[in-house]
Amino acid sequence: MAEGDTIFRLAAELRPQLVGHVVRTAWTTKNAGVGRLAGTTVTSVATRGKNLLTRFSSGLTLRTHLGMNGTWRTYPANPAGKRLDARVVLILELDDVIAACFDAPVVELFDTRSEAIHPVLRRLGPDLLDDAFEPSAALGRLRDPAFAETTIAEAILDQRVMAGVGNVYRSEILFIERVDPFAAVGDLDDPTLERVVVTAQRLLVANVRPGHARRRSTTGGVQAAAGQDLWVYGLAGRPCRRCGTAIRVASLGRELPRSVWWCPRCQAGQAS
Ligand SMILES: [Zn+2]
Numbered sequence: 001m002a003e004g005d006t007i008f009r010l011a012a013e014l015r016p017q018l019v020g021h022v023v024r025t026a027w028t029t030k031n032a033g034v035g036r037l038a039g040t041t042v043t044s045v046a047t048r049g050k051n052l053l054t055r056f057s058s059g060l061t062l063r064t065h066l067g068m069n070g071t072w073r074t075y076p077a078n079p080a081g082k083r084l085d086a087r088v089v090l091i092l093e094l095d096d097v098i099a100a101c102f103d104a105p106v107v108e109l110f111d112t113r114s115e116a117i118h119p120v121l122r123r124l125g126p127d128l129l130d131d132a133f134e135p136s137a138a139l140g141r142l143r144d145p146a147f148a149e150t151t152i153a154e155a156i157l158d159q160r161v162m163a164g165v166g167n168v169y170r171s172e173i174l175f176i177e178r179v180d181p182f183a184a185v186g187d188l189d190d191p192t193l194e195r196v197v198v199t200a201q202r203l204l205v206a207n208v209r210p211g212h213a214r215r216r217s218t219t220g221g222v223q224a225a226a227g228q229d230l231w232v233y234g235l236a237g238r239p240c241r242r243c244g245t246a247i248r249v250a251s252l253g254r255e256l257p258r259s260v261w262w263c264p265r266c267q268a269g270q271a272s
Pocket of ligand 1: 240241242243244245263264265266267
């Protein structure tokens with residue numbers, strides 16, 4: 001699943017292949033008008049949370065968001081007669097590489113000058129993978145009265161609080177910090193919220209460190225054995241590796257229900 005670390009690594013992989021190269025053709029299944037990119041040069045590949053921003057010499061920015069299942073792949077140019085995969089939603093054909101985006105729910109093109117007022121980008125919280133990330137800024141956003149009654153599991157997935165946490169990390173962060181996922185933000189004290197934020201940053205940063213295994217790990221970095229990369233995510237019914245209690249899973253969220261995994265003993269709270 002594409003979370004902030006996935007997009008950060010993806011940008012690092014795409015950057016040397018795209019930046020400085022001219023787009024020959026661009027094509028998308030979305031209504032994004034990417035044909036305008038033909039003849040322009042890629043000037044940068046950047047990330048904002050889970051958004052990938054590819055910028056062009058003509059003053060345009062291409063935003064892709066991979067959602068739950070999206071990905072990018074690159075291929076050597078000119079694969080003669082290559083058939084398009086039905087999952088491809090965007091293709092950028094450059095001098096000597098083809099960059100294809102699969103299954104992304106969001107492909108849009110807009111003026112780079114408008115990035116600061118973009119309706120999604122301008123609302124993003126501080127980016128966990130930004131060198132300038134300050135936990136206090138995310139803590140301040142969590143303390144917004146609008147979040148007081150929101151469960152902590154939903155709040156830390158909200159990209160307005162901090163950008164980069166996805167469904168895998170939210171369960172792992174709350175397990176590590178022994179926080180009940182169903183606790184209301186308003187019922188948690190500042191030190192607890194700060195530990196949650198700091199752990200979110202620590203986990204994402206650890207997973208984009210050069211040389212880190214490609215497999216995401218929250219349990220021990222590169223040393224984690226296969227199958228023990230995660231504490232609770234996707235492990236419903238398995239014994240908690242701290243206390244042996246069976247890990248539970250539940251659906252959370254009104255508009256877009258997503259599963260959350262937790263240990264009812266290690267993360268004991270009013271709802272467990
Ligand atoms: Zn436990």
